[in-house]
Amino acid sequence: MKKPSKQVRYMIGMVVDATGSGMYLPLSLLYFHYVTGLPITKVGVIMTSAAVVGLVSNPVAGVLIDRFGARTVVVGGYVLRAAGFCAYPFVDNGVFMFAVVLPVALGDMSFPPAIQSFVAEIARGTDRDKLLAAQRSLRNAGMGVGGLLAGAALALGSDSAYHLIVICVAVGYLVAAALIRTIPTDRAAPPVGGRPSRKGGYLLVARNRPFMALSLLNVPTAFGYMVLSVSLPVYLTQELGASSSMVGVLYAVNTVGIALLQIPVTRVLGGYRRTRAMALGAAVFAASFVFFAVLGTFPKGTAVIVGVFAATMAFTAGELLHGATASALVAQTAPEETRGRHLAIYQLSWAVPIALAPAVLTALLSVSAIGMWLLLAAGVAGAALGVLRLERRLPEAAVHPRPSVRPADEQPADEQPAGEQRPVGT
Structure with missing residues (x-):
């Protein structure tokens, strides 16, 4: 078998x-x-x-x-x-x-x-x-x-x-x-004479300015991802007068939407630059935040509830465009020999916002709910523009995905004929 x-x-x-x-x-x-x-x-x-x-x-x-x-x-x-x-x-x-x-x-x-x-x-x-x-x-x-x-x-x-x-x-x-x-x-084979050098540690990552910029641009977007679990429940119940049960319904809309649509959406995006798809996803995020902000100016009622569902679907669309594409772009932007350290730094751009989001977003909500949404929208839109400006400085193979030459069930690297081993991302 x-x-x-x-x-x-x-x-x-x-x-x-x-x-x-x-x-x-x-x-x-x-x-x-x-x-x-x-x-x-x-x-x-x-x-x-x-x-x-x-x-x-x-x-x-x-x-x-x-x-x-x-x-x-x-x-x-x-x-x-x-x-x-x-x-x-x-x-x-x-x-x-x-x-x-x-x-x-x-x-x-x-x-x-x-x-x-x-x-x-x-x-x-x-x-x-x-x-x-x-x-x-x-x-x-x-x-x-x-x-x-x-x-x-x-x-x-x-x-x-x-x-x-x-x-x-x-x-x-x-x-x-x-x-x-x-x-x-399928890690790259060591060169003749020993393992490839990884000297420099995290200094090498710090000197990789395009990668560091990509990581910093992710920070406002990471805060944006957290609104579904942190900001939206409070905004719905305290500002828009919705029932707490709607929080679970909206969460289901998001998770089910991603479960059903992520694969076909990514298949469509395969022919486009990853940076463009990533920026488009961030722009859709920003639009959904503006939509949430506008709903706060409407009188409470059915129209607001319908609007909340529409804004949540827009948020989900942004996640579908951004999530998997951003992960693939970052993984291929990182040099293979220090990929672990590069991705560790990039993941800090997620970990820190995730840790700070409950305190930061609730504090912004207490000052101005509409202001919080507009601030998030501005930050994520700025990140989208930043990714587009950074595009020329990123590796071509990371920006322009190409079909893999290998079959899906390739052999382990140590069982391949000599000369077929290549570093990932080349």
């Missing part, structure tokens, strides 16, 4: 991962409140503290990726998180909680640069865009299925339901690690 291609094995691993995450993420605060009896606010402080400390794993992951390969870091992160989740049922106080949440946070923070580097090692050209699109689509579907499974488990009314969920998450991480471990990668 023929072994599934590495892309198929990869996607199965991502679905297993996402299903487990979908089971736990909606219950993360409630779980520790339930098992420890700690106040929900204290649980939040402990989890946030662990996440902040976990940021140190991002640059460390970059070094480890360049030294040992992305696959090793992905698998190690899965095992680390699985160990943490296995310890969750034994938590009975705040100190112990921090001790078991921290390794999970370290694994979480190391995952984005590692998985992006891993995709760059197993797919090239337009195949990379397609794989990232499939990943986004299936992960959204997996998260939804995980949420349904968690709801079914908790509906049983058993005290052991919470523990069952975290153990299932741990098992899911181990299964994903086992699948990823079987996938051969």
Whole structure:
């Protein structure tokens, strides 16, 4: 029986991962409140503290990726998180909680640069865009299925339901690690005489001005991505007078839309410059934020509710255009020999806004809700223009995706005939 291609094995691993995450993420605060009896606010402080400390794993992951390969870091992160989740049922106080949440946070923070580097090692050209699109689509579907499974488990009314969920998450991480471990990668062969030099560390990344500019331009867009979970629920209920149940409906519109449309949208974008598609996505984001701002000037009623759905669909369209395309562009812009460190820096442009968004966006909301939307729109529109201006300074292969020369189920690099090994991204 023929072994599934590495892309198929990869996607199965991502679905297993996402299903487990979908089971736990909606219950993360409630779980520790339930098992420890700690106040929900204290649980939040402990989890946030662990996440902040976990940021140190991002640059460390970059070094480890360049030294040992992305696959090793992905698998190690899965095992680390699985160990943490296995310890969750034994938590009975705040100190112990921090001790078991921290390794999970370290694994979480190391995952984005590692998985992006891993995709760059197993797919090239337009195949990379397609794989990232499939990943986004299936992960959204997996998260939804995980949420349904968690709801079914908790509906049983058993005290052991919470523990069952975290153990299932741990098992899911181990299964994903086992699948990823079987996938051969296509790292560049070392030159005659030893490994290629990676001297200079993060100084090399700092000197790569086009890449640093690309990372900085992502910051306002990253804040924009956070509005669905941070700003919109407050804006809907407190400013527009909508019911809290609508928050879940709008979230479903976004996740289902991405699950169904990301692959066909990315297929259409394959013939266009990645920078143009990325900028268009940011521009659509900006338009959706202006739409949200305008709704705040309307009297409350049915028209506002319809407008909210339209603005959310525009937000989803922006995400469809921007998400997978931006990931592919950044992965191919990063030089292969220091790709891990480059992507670790880029992921900080996500991690920092994600950490700051709850405080920053709620503070802006308290000053002026309409002003917050317009400020976000200006920032994201500026990022779109910046990407277009940066286009000429980026590698041609990163801007213009080309079909991969290799078949989808290529052999491991060490089994290929001599002369066929090429660095990813060339």
